[in-house]
Amino acid sequence: MTVRRRKKSKPAPRPEPLTAPVEDYLKAIYAFERDGHAAATNDIAQRLSIAPASVSGMVQRLADQGLVAYERYRGVRLTAAGRRAALRTLRRHRVIEAYLVHALGYGWDSVHDEAERLEHSASDILIDRMAAAIGEPVTDPHGAPIPTREGTIDETPHQTLADAPVGARTRVVRVGDEDPGMLRYLDSLGLRPGAEVMLTNRAPFDGPLTIEVGSATQQVGAALASRVLVASVAD
Amino acid sequence: MTVRRRKKSKPAPRPEPLTAPVEDYLKAIYAFERDGHAAATNDIAQRLSIAPASVSGMVQRLADQGLVAYERYRGVRLTAAGRRAALRTLRRHRVIEAYLVHALGYGWDSVHDEAERLEHSASDILIDRMAAAIGEPVTDPHGAPIPTREGTIDETPHQTLADAPVGARTRVVRVGDEDPGMLRYLDSLGLRPGAEVMLTNRAPFDGPLTIEVGSATQQVGAALASRVLVASVAD
């Protein structure tokens, strides 16, 4: 006999606490899925710096827990529950990053690692208080959107600076967040979220790109430019 | 051939990161040691809610890592390294508690568990910034002394309210921090660090104590009173 459930008093599906590694896997899988393709074993292994064999094993456990759908040799996809968990972790991570920058004077190049550890032990209450304390930010310091408490996220895709049309005025919306050295360099170029930037020349054979940030003209490689997401400025 | 070491450039003994359980053991052992006796296996087991057998095993590993001195059937003592580690964890815990109360509006009854988790993943830098942000507090919200960055701590022993002489004016310096219900009750009685309190009567046979907090007269059990540390008011 199944339990009769009232209107909205579903006894809370008890999202029993996930381990830190599990949360890391889910975040990684989410990132690959957002880029279209299902997450391949090797991709996950590389991103988390662990052996591919370990991923096979863990992914089995994730499937047992109903967090991913798994077909041997076919890669993994998040289930609805897995996606919820991934977004919860992502929210924690990004709120923490924003809080460290806005409330504790951290530089945007040094928040990632700290957040990477704290995201696994901070309670939802703490995250909500942090968010409230800095005015409910919508993005983290690198421009990445912060999922809401309810688990929704603004997934609008963006162009990279490398792909921007020459001569078009654009605005930086987001930059890669993991490499502190890159972040310091981007900062020195003025390439921060919100900054206006125009691609003025693309040298052939994957050569350097010429960009104008504010009134300064700079040269950057395509690799760097591809880590900078931009939106065209509607003026 | 041993490495020649210069004045103060000892190459940093690399206090390689301890696991969360290890930090918890060290904190527990520290607490027992502070009360005189070496920590007994059973004491540790009970405090950490794990089986005594597990403690025997873990304590072996702590000894291998040079964090405790261990004699079978004789209990454990922290080594200098163990004590340093314990105090580092204690500092994290107490700074976090203070920060949550002063910067994020937490009540003193709800910070313990949050701090218990965060203390294992917060970096020293974060702890220092938190401490600076709230004015380098000297005690946590329950009155417990916060170890300094350098690992010193004010260990002045205190009387409990239960042992205070009848009729003496005293001031609450510290209360037990683990039981949220007790903290809420203490709060309702006005028994917060800094509050003046006078024991006016001790009923026989471990009966209730009569105390005056501010101008109010209250009755409390000896168990509760023994969780309240006081210092006599020099007037």
Added chain:
DNA sequence: GAGTAATGTTAGGTCCACCTAAATCGTATT
């Protein structure tokens, strides 16, 4: 000083999350 109660340890086992080495699968090519 013997016997028992209390305390502590050993033995053997589990689960998690990783590892390396050795299959195996899928497919891209010829």
Added chain:
DNA sequence: AATACGATTTAGGTGGACCTAACATTACTC
């Protein structure tokens, strides 16, 4: 259609941190 290569999985193993059950030691009491 056979093969070779890369991607993936299986097999077997490690260390950490816990468990229960059985055994050992110490301490206490009479």
